[in-house]
Amino acid sequence: MARIIGGVTSSHIPAVGNAIANNQTQEPYWKRFFDGYKPAQAWLREKKPDVAIVVYNDHGLNFFLDKIPTFALGCADVYHNADEGWALKPVAPFKGDAQFSWHIAESLVSQEFDICTCQDMKVDHGFVNPIRALYGTHDVWPVTTIPLAVNTVQHPVPTAQRCYKLGQALRQAIESYTEDLSVVVFGTGGLSHQLQGERAGLIDVEFDLDCMDKIANDPLWMTRFSNADLMRRAGTEGIETIMWLVMRGTLQSNVKVIHKHYHAPISNTGAGVLVLENYG
Amino acid sequence: MSWIKHDYDDIPGTYVFDGKHAHGAYPLNKLLFSLNDATNRESFERDPAAYCDTHGVSGSYKELVLEKDFLGMLRAGANIYYLAKMAVPRGVSVQAAGARFQGISTQEFQAKLLAKGDGLAQRLAMREGFWNG
Numbered sequence: 001m002a003r004i005i006g007g008v009t010s011s012h013i014p015a016v017g018n019a020i021a022n023n024q025t026q027e028p029y030w031k032r033f034f035d036g037y038k039p040a041q042a043w044l045r046e047k048k049p050d051v052a053i054v055v056y057n058d059h060g061l062n063f064f065l066d067k068i069p070t071f072a073l074g075c076a077d078v079y080h081n082a083d084e085g086w087a088l089k090p091v092a093p094f095k096g097d098a099q100f101s102w103h104i105a106e107s108l109v110s111q112e113f114d115i116c117t118c119q120d121m122k123v124d125h126g127f128v129n130p131i132r133a134l135y136g137t138h139d140v141w142p143v144t145t146i147p148l149a150v151n152t153v154q155h156p157v158p159t160a161q162r163c164y165k166l167g168q169a170l171r172q173a174i175e176s177y178t179e180d181l182s183v184v185v186f187g188t189g190g191l192s193h194q195l196q197g198e199r200a201g202l203i204d205v206e207f208d209l210d211c212m213d214k215i216a217n218d219p220l221w222m223t224r225f226s227n228a229d230l231m232r233r234a235g236t237e238g239i240e241t242i243m244w245l246v247m248r249g250t251l252q253s254n255v256k257v258i259h260k261h262y263h264a265p266i267s268n269t270g271a272g273v274l275v276l277e278n279y280g
Numbered sequence: 281m282s283w284i285k286h287d288y289d290d291i292p293g294t295y296v297f298d299g300k301h302a303h304g305a306y307p308l309n310k311l312l313f314s315l316n317d318a319t320n321r322e323s324f325e326r327d328p329a330a331y332c333d334t335h336g337v338s339g340s341y342k343e344l345v346l347e348k349d350f351l352g353m354l355r356a357g358a359n360i361y362y363l364a365k366m367a368v369p370r371g372v373s374v375q376a377a378g379a380r381f382q383g384i385s386t387q388e389f390q391a392k393l394l395a396k397g398d399g400l401a402q403r404l405a406m407r408e409g410f411w412n413g
Contacts, residue, residue, distance in 0.1 A: 197293040226287070
């Protein structure tokens, strides 16, 4: 049976990909941010999960505003990165696992999560950059991936509570798959930031640190926030943090906190890395 | 017919991208989305006004595009991630755009961001278990 070994969180900001591509990770501005990934990288090297389910939001590469699914699951054997308008060189394609994806889709729908299934899905920086930060850049990626896109771009976006419940349903979906696979779930994006409007530049360090502690040890705390309250505290783009709850929902109630790293500011955000491990 | 009010409407300096914004600015966002394609970026660069015309962006929306008025476009309903597809290739980073939204220089905006990290080590030390805390 497939089993979930744990969950990892990561920022997915474009600047992370640029810093890696331009070999800037040891420059003073970036060093502490990237050094804080090393324990997470070591954990992944040791545990060697077969599959990473990456929870992220699309920023206008695969989806346009004509059709915005609230939740969308990649159901393909390969996922391509592409130009998002900035003329950056796309990274190597990612290997998927269509059979596993379709099982997850069937299980989620049977649990009343009526997700959108995608057989052709381009993956943008939201998906790519956490993988690069956690595994380095590769021509052949060392892990099979399944993208799970959450709409955090065009409101109405799902609530924190709904994301947590999706995670719980995803756990059941994964654990009911008959193949012997080890699975890790990445919750990406966040933490507090606002890119738009006169309020741009918002970062709330104390709220970010609360979120990290609570998501690890008391995730229901975060499910009680409305999206309006989350945006008030964490900024309009900080709403992405709801995706961490999808990851958290896939794990046991009590988890082992392997690693907890916070840095601010990085680009326009507060950034957090959590490594949470399920018990035996 | 009217747009209903939301409890996020009173967040200052904030334009939550919802139906009200997405509806009116649909052609503008479609134009911005088209800039994912390098050939389209070249066409837009060559003749922005003609590009607006062929993409159904007219009136006040077209004026905002031609003036590269990023705050104006945002207020008119452009999505910030889509706006970045126009801004970034023109040398306007997201931070530079943020500075424009506030009417300050990019350096001032960046200094304000950096100040958010003041005292980080002490803050982390007051909590349990943070790496390098």
